[in-house]
Amino acid sequence: xxxxxxxxxxxxxxxxxxxxxxxxxxxxxxxxxxxxxxxxxxxxxxxxxxxxxxxxxxxxxxxxxxxxxxxxxxxxxxxxxxxxxxxxxxxxxxxxxxxxxxxxxxxxxxxxxxxxxxxxxxxxxxxxxxxxxxxxxxxxxxxxxxxxxxxxxxxxxxxxxxxxxxxxxxxxxxxxxxxxxxxxxxxxxxxxxxxxxxxxxxxxxxxxxxxxxxxxxxxxxxxxxxxxxxxxxxxxxxxxxxxxxxxxxxxxxxxxxxxxxxxxxxxxxxxxxxxxxxxxxxxxxxxxxxxxxxxxxxxxxxxxxxxxxxxxxxxxxxxxxxxxxxxxxxxxxxxxxxxxxxxxxxxxxxxxxxxxxxx
Numbered sequence: 322x323x324x325x326x327x328x329x330x331x332x333x334x335x336x337x338x339x340x341x342x343x344x345x346x347x348x349x350x351x352x353x354x355x356x357x358x359x360x361x362x363x364x365x366x367x368x369x370x371x372x373x374x375x376x377x378x379x380x381x382x383x384x385x386x387x388x389x390x391x392x393x394x395x396x397x398x399x400x401x402x403x404x405x406x407x408x409x410x411x412x413x414x415x416x417x418x419x420x421x422x423x424x425x426x427x428x429x430x431x432x433x434x435x436x437x438x439x440x441x442x443x444x445x446x447x448x449x450x451x452x453x454x455x456x457x458x459x460x461x462x463x464x465x466x467x468x469x470x471x472x473x474x475x476x477x478x479x480x481x482x483x484x485x486x487x488x489x490x491x492x493x494x495x496x497x498x499x500x501x502x503x504x505x506x507x508x509x510x511x512x513x514x515x516x517x518x519x520x521x522x523x524x525x526x527x528x529x530x531x532x533x534x535x536x537x538x539x540x541x542x543x544x545x546x547x548x549x550x551x552x553x554x555x556x557x558x559x560x561x562x563x564x565x566x567x568x569x570x571x572x573x574x575x576x577x578x579x580x581x582x583x584x585x586x587x588x589x590x591x592x593x594x595x596x597x598x599x600x601x602x603x604x605x606x607x608x609x610x611x612x613x614x615x616x617x618x619x620x621x622x623x624x625x626x627x628x629x630x631x632x633x634x635x636x637x638x639x640x641x642x643x644x645x646x647x648x649x650x651x652x653x654x655x656x657x658x659x660x661x662x663x664x665x666x667x668x669x670x671x672x673x674x675x676x677x678x679x680x
Contacts, residue, residue, distance in 0.1 A: 382608030390532030444478035
C-alpha cells in the first residue's frame, strides 16, 4: 500500500513537471516575440528611401488638343466609263488642271450613231403615215384604231431615240468638277468596261483634313473653331476651320471625328499627307502641372506619392491635358505639396524618405 502511494506521487510530480516545462517554453516564446517585433518595426521605420521631389506650383496653361490627321481632297472621283467599248481619243494630260464639263475620254460610238439615224428615219416615216391616216379618218376612210396604232409607233420611236442619245452621251467621259487629273491607266485603243479606272480627278484647293479627338472634348470643340497643323517635310504652319463634326462617337476608339477645311493656293499640300493638328481651347491661369513620371496609373484611378512630414503618402488624383513632359492635375493636389518623382514604386505609405534633390 505504501509503495503504491509513493509511485502515484512520483507520477503526479512527473506530469506536473512536464506541463510546467511546456508552459515555461510558451511564455518564453511570447516574450521573445515581443522583444523582436518592436526592434523590427524600429528598423523598418528607420529605413529611408533616396528620392527626388518636385514642389507643386501653379502656372499659366495654354490648353490645346493635339491630334493626328490626314489631308483629303475636297472632291475626288475615279473616272470609269458607264458602258463597255473601245477608247478612240484621250483629250487630257496627266497632272493637268481641267474645268468642269471638259471632255476627257471618247469611246467608239459609230454603232450607236447608226442606230440613232435608223430610228430617226423610221420615226419620220411613221409621222408621215400618221398624217395620211388622220386625213382619211376625217372622211371615215380608216378606223380610229389604225390611227392610234400609228401614233403609238411614233411615240415608241421617240423613246428609242432618247435612249440611244443617252447611250451616245455615255461614250463621252467629262470632268464632273474642276480639278487636277491624276495618272492615266489606259491608252487609245484599249477596251474598257464599267470596272476600268481610267484615271482620277481631284480638287486640291481647298483641302479637307480629317482628325479625331478623345470623347471628353466633345463639348469643348465646335464648328467654326480654328485649327493649326504641320506636315512632314514642311516647316510651315497652316490653318483651317472645323466645318463638320461626326454626330457619333467611335465605339472602338472612344473618339470623335472632326473635319476641317483649309485653303491650298498653289496646291502646296497634297491629299493623303499625315498632319499634326492642334486645336487651341483656352488659357488656364492657375493650372497645376507636375512631371508626367509622378503619376502612377491604376486599374480604377491614378495616384501620386507626396511627402507628409517626411513620410510617404499616396494621394488619388484626377488628370487633365498633358504635354511632352508635364501633366495637368485637376484634383488631389494643392500648391506647395511635395510630389515624389523617383523611386515611387519602392515607396509605401508611412515609409521614410531622404531627398537627393527638390525642384
